[in-house]
Amino acid sequence: MPLLTRVAPAIGLFFLAPLNAEALMGNFPIASPIGVVGLLAILPLYGAGALFIRELVRRTGRGWPTMLALGLAYGMFEEAFITQTLWNENWVDVRILDYGYMPAMGTALPWILFMAGVHTIWSISAPIAIVETLAGTRRTTPWLKKRGFVIVGVLFFAYSVFAAVGNAVNEGGTLAGLPQFIGAAVVVVGLVVLGLRLRRSAPAVEGRAPSPWTVFAFALAAGAIFVLLYAVDPTGLSPWLAIPVPAWGSVLIYLALFATVGTLVRRWSHRSNWSDAHRLALAAGAMLTYAWHSFPWKPTLTVPISQTVDLTSNTITTIGAIVLLVIAARRVTT
Template identity: 80%
Template sequence: MTTTHQSPPLVRLAPAIGLLFLAPLDAEVLMGNFPITDVIGVVGFLVIGPLYGAGALFIREAVRRTGRGWPTMLAFALAYGMFEEAFITQTLWDENWVGVRILDYGYIPALGTALPWVLFMAGVHTIWSISVPIAIIETLAGPRGTTPWLKERGFRAVAVFFALYSVLAAVARAADIGLLAGPLQFAGAAVVVAALVVLGLRLRRAAPTTGGGAPAPWAVFAFALAAGAVFVLLYAIDPTGLSPWLAIPLPAWGSVLGYLTLFAAAGLLVRRWSHRSGWSDAHRLALAAGAMLTYAWHSFPWKPTMTVPISQTVDLTSNAIATAGAVVLLVIAARRVST
């Protein structure tokens, strides 16, 4: 008689649990929004954390369970970002979020929002909130990196939890500040989110490899660092933004053009590289590592997005701890792909 050995539940679910924690840690703590060395910062993280964790896990499982790949992952990640910012936090419509005039730079009255902020949030959530944590945990998962981590019942539970938590968070936010946008704005946002989901469902896995070899992982890592730096610096020039430490007289349309050019150039280049022979888990990790370390260094000039004062010492200490943790995690992941 042959017996089938099954891994203990905690071992089997370890990647899923890891993603539940890494997504909010990367999105909020490593970015510098919620200092983990402050009680209020920890409370803020615990409140918003389940949204990121469940969202990232739901997206990852939905993509892997249907046999789709990273193009779909990115489309769903962007849909998540627009959903969160339009309906839950409502930062797309909040002209005075956490006491900062985040929409003054490039505000368009007809839309009720500012394109520089919309594009910044698109990049923040698509890359850092969702894609980076998924890429790193999938690397750590080894052979299970592209297989489902949850059974059908677990996947449904995550979907229900994400939906209910989103509704509760949106209701709580609306009760606190009211509805900041009109029906047409919410309807427009809903159409955008739905269109991105449909797009993701129609996208296929990467095409077969073409001629030429992929660049070395270190070159991909350097590219990710450079592209990440351009992205965060584009927001740092906003004189009325959350962290205008690089404020320069660049008109809002110039910022929008910069974001669009960066997204197009980076997307096309990575797509081209990923279709070449030799593209591997090491290259995907290199992209995620460059993005994660961008958040790490950028957290130091970034100001926490909290309505209560936070001392500079508390803020810098939290950033240093989060950066050290990110470096350790990336070293472990790098050793994983090198074995």
């Protein structure tokens, strides 16, 4: 197999992960030069991170339970040590931690839960699921040889150190104390260990999973609840939904949502008719949630962006997401 053909899925994931995580969400407008520069700057973080996780899972013969656990570990690692948003009370000039702030921990639980969902599903899992669908018969096989896998891992961790130091310098020092960093490290390591101890899902059981269209609608509904719940945060990045939900209520809804989605998807994925189409339906629901939600969402760049540029960027990324999903859907039906 020619080299370019062999590594094409890896290249696709390397670029799709940051595009999905930041451009489709509405953070980095791609119609703006500064937005494009920002995306290029985070390629080693999201692209190499998602690719490293995917290759590690597939090379060790594990499945989606491990993928999700490592995706969550990735999210906590990024937010605690690289961007340090878990401790930054004034990130991009927004008081992101005022809502539900816990002085003893130096952070806010609603923000932690929001970041947990954002990274586990949108930064890592959805891009992997979509590119694996496009990969066809190579869906669960490694895309990189050992040397490429090592290079991607080194790139990710080297960039993480560089970015963490750069952010600390820009903020005038680290934003958390040693106990907070130790606690975050314990959580990240614990999630990695847990993920690597998990094996593939249990064998199929009796019963049938809902149709892919039903799963797609479920993913859209769950995604809508998730993103709208953050929009009620009066001091958040995009507080456009004026519903007075107390922070403790927000936490309970997040936890109930995660438990419900996790339970149902786990049950459905053990059914004998669970297929690539169902996995794509979940990823498509997540991706299109970001697509529509990018319009009320405000870019997180520190430079002003016009509404025209923002609207143009969101329209372009939404159309791109739809086209990509149509191609992927045709892949599972042919």
